[in-house]
Amino acid sequence: MAAELEEKTDRYEGLLADALDAAEPAAPAGTPLAEAADDCLEMARSYLDDGRHFRESGDPVNALASFSYGHGWLDAGARLGVLSVPSESHLFTV
Secondary structure, three states, rough: OOOHHHHHHHHHHHHHHHHHHHHHOOOOOOOHHHHHHHHHHHHEEEEHHHHHHHHOOOOOOHHHHHHHHHHHHHHHHHHHOOOOOOOOOOOOOO
């Protein structure tokens, strides 16, 4: 079970990092929607950092949860239309 958790945590960390690289704000700068996009990206980055911290602290369960929540922020931003993401990709559910 520990090996499965480690593999899944590795995979989710990589997915979140790749998704952050692929996501871009979709709204014009200075608009409320651009602020929402920035918030989504900042939350995803923060959860990526938190997950890495939990991992280094020997807490893979919270690391995996952090990576999952971070990705959820990106998916939400993409579904709301405030983030532009690749449509032909395994990184997003849109």
